[in-house]
Amino acid sequence: MSEPTPESAPERGEEESLGSVGAARVVVEEHVSDCRTSDFVDEPMLMTFPHLLVRECVAFLGLSIFLVVMSLCFDAPLESIADPTRTPNPAKAPWYFLGMQELLQYYPPIVAGVLFPALLIIALAIIPYFRVNIERPPLWKSAPWTQVASLWGVVAGLSGVFYFTGSVPIWSLMVPLWAVGLAMTAGALPWRRSRLGIWLQTRSLAFWIFAWFLLAATTLTVIGLWFRGPGWRFTLPWYDGFY
Amino acid sequence: MRKIATALTRSRVWRSVFRHGFPDSNRNRSLAIFSSFFLHFHPVKVRVRAIAFTRTFYLGGLALACFFILTVTGTFLMFYYHPIVPSAYNDMKDLQFVVSYGMFLRNLHRWTSRTMIALVFVHMAWTFMRGAYRHPREFNWTIGVGLLVITVLLSYTGTLLPWDQLSYWAVAVGTNIVGAIPIIGAKVKLLLLGGHEINDNALLRFYVLHCVVLPLTLAFGVGLHLWRVRKDGGIHLPELPPRRDDVGDENYASTRADAGSPESSDAPHENA
Numbered sequence: 001m002s003e004p005t006p007e008s009a010p011e012r013g014e015e016e017s018l019g020s021v022g023a024a025r026v027v028v029e030e031h032v033s034d035c036r037t038s039d040f041v042d043e044p045m046l047m048t049f050p051h052l053l054v055r056e057c058v059a060f061l062g063l064s065i066f067l068v069v070m071s072l073c074f075d076a077p078l079e080s081i082a083d084p085t086r087t088p089n090p091a092k093a094p095w096y097f098l099g100m101q102e103l104l105q106y107y108p109p110i111v112a113g114v115l116f117p118a119l120l121i122i123a124l125a126i127i128p129y130f131r132v133n134i135e136r137p138p139l140w141k142s143a144p145w146t147q148v149a150s151l152w153g154v155v156a157g158l159s160g161v162f163y164f165t166g167s168v169p170i171w172s173l174m175v176p177l178w179a180v181g182l183a184m185t186a187g188a189l190p191w192r193r194s195r196l197g198i199w200l201q202t203r204s205l206a207f208w209i210f211a212w213f214l215l216a217a218t219t220l221t222v223i224g225l226w227f228r229g230p231g232w233r234f235t236l237p238w239y240d241g242f243y
Numbered sequence: 244m245r246k247i248a249t250a251l252t253r254s255r256v257w258r259s260v261f262r263h264g265f266p267d268s269n270r271n272r273s274l275a276i277f278s279s280f281f282l283h284f285h286p287v288k289v290r291v292r293a294i295a296f297t298r299t300f301y302l303g304g305l306a307l308a309c310f311f312i313l314t315v316t317g318t319f320l321m322f323y324y325h326p327i328v329p330s331a332y333n334d335m336k337d338l339q340f341v342v343s344y345g346m347f348l349r350n351l352h353r354w355t356s357r358t359m360i361a362l363v364f365v366h367m368a369w370t371f372m373r374g375a376y377r378h379p380r381e382f383n384w385t386i387g388v389g390l391l392v393i394t395v396l397l398s399y400t401g402t403l404l405p406w407d408q409l410s411y412w413a414v415a416v417g418t419n420i421v422g423a424i425p426i427i428g429a430k431v432k433l434l435l436l437g438g439h440e441i442n443d444n445a446l447l448r449f450y451v452l453h454c455v456v457l458p459l460t461l462a463f464g465v466g467l468h469l470w471r472v473r474k475d476g477g478i479h480l481p482e483l484p485p486r487r488d489d490v491g492d493e494n495y496a497s498t499r500a501d502a503g504s505p506e507s508s509d510a511p512h513e514n515a
Contacts, residue, residue, distance in 0.1 A: 043483065045288040049272040052285065052294050059301040060308045067312065067358060071350035078339065081332045082411035084440065091412040094402055096360055096395055101416060109423035124367075125388045128381035210371050 089230045090243055098224030099217050105232060106166035120213075127206065144188040155181040172223055176215035180208055284469045286477065293478050302366035306394075307465060309359035314458065316352040324404070326450035328443050331406040356398050363394050375479030383471040390468060393461045400453040403446060414441060414449075 093101045103112035162170040187200035229235035229243045251257055252265040263274035273287040324334045338345030376384035403414045422432040437444030
């Protein structure tokens with residue numbers, strides 16, 4: 001919310017002369033003016049109590065029911081007591097680190113376990129401060145086929161990096177990259193004037209980079225979770241079971 | 244019933260606690276929000292567009308609800324848990340077979356923690372996809388990234404506490420990665436484990452981090468995050484087209500046409 005307007009805020013001496021009741025009234029007015037900025041004038045508004053609070057309570061109840069049902073139906077896993085002399089095969093990290101553990105197959109720990117996560121967190125934290133939101137004009141508006149050629153040049157370059165720098169080609173990073181490249185290219189194809197075409201054209205570059213990150217992270221995690229068995233070999237859960 | 248409610252809300256005890264009457268007028272509804280310690284981070288009025296379920300899916304609020312459930316279930320679990328080897332594992336067995344509803348309590352804690360991580364992650368992704376990380380919300384986005392990291396660390400430190408094979412080796416994988424950090428890796432690993440291997444010292448350190456340090460940090464961060472949401476103009480909403488009076492009849496038609504296109508529906512909004 002914007003700060004109270006200068007008109008509504010009394011001078012300090014005036015506020016002191018109002019006494020405690022007057023000061024309380026000033027506080028109330030400041031809160032009320034908080035909700036009456038010029039941005040909101042034309043918008044339909046609702047009282048937070050009860051409209052928003054009821055919705056929040058319903059959402060909280062829905063979440064609680066879901067969690068209680070989960071807790072009644074599925075027990076938290078508990079294996080035998082920890083034994084440092086007996087290494088399970090495979091030894092898997094918690095699911096939210098499995099993407100990183102999967103990358104350890106391709107790169108040394110300093111790259112997969114330290115460099116990648118550190119760069120990712122730093123990039124996420126600072127991305128709002130950089131001009132990466134190419135939105136106006138749309139990505140394909142001027143000389144679209146030049147843009148397409150540039151895009152696939154970058155995709156080919158990155159694919160080369162992921163093909164040659166890992167211990168084996170990293171398809172789990174390359175395939176999501178190609179999927180994002182195809183989606184970006186689709187905005188320049190003949191159906192570009194359709195609703196979907198316009199939607200694809202008007203996504204920012206940051207959107208596509210983030211979409212690739214999401215796809216790659218999900219792919220790596222799913223492979224680590226369900227498709228890795230003893231010796232971190234690739235397995236099929238419907239033949240070999242879950243590890 | 245109404246008489247009872249009125250009598251209750253006019254009583255001296257009620258007035259001493261809530262300082263406002265039954266919230267059946269807009270004045271009292273406003274007072275119910277901003278005179279409440281727990282509710283005052285809400286504005287007294289909200290835009291209709293802002294509270295639509297599909298706008299945010301209430302992901303941030305649900306993640307906060309998970310944190311609340313985890314705090315309650317975690318407190319109960321602490322009554323039965325000793326961070327000592329091998330008592331830690333035996334306590335898990337006691338929860339399973341001896342303590343009334345112990346297994347349910349542990350299950351609830353476990354699945355809520357996993358749900359919280361998923362909710363925080365999806366909240367971050369949805370915020371990004373909607374463009375809500377841009378001006379004037381840059382700093383709040385950065386705080387949110389910090390909260391995601393703390394949430395993952397909370398779950399990770401809790402992983403070791405059952406002291407079974409699963410938890411021991413999951414932590415071993417993680418701490419070995421920490422050890423791979425150049426120059427400071429070995430020192431950080433030593434600091435984390437309190438020794439060169441995972442034993443009582445590591446369990447105690449993970450317990451203190453899990454139960455005290457990280458939850459307090461997260462609570463502080465969540466408070467800061469919510470405060471910034473208010474100060475940055477509430478949740479991100481796409482711009483509304485200008486009124487006919489403001490732009491004139493000739494320009495009004497073109498602005499309405501623009502507003503109907505997907506281009507403008509997700510445009511960055513400077514002053515939500």
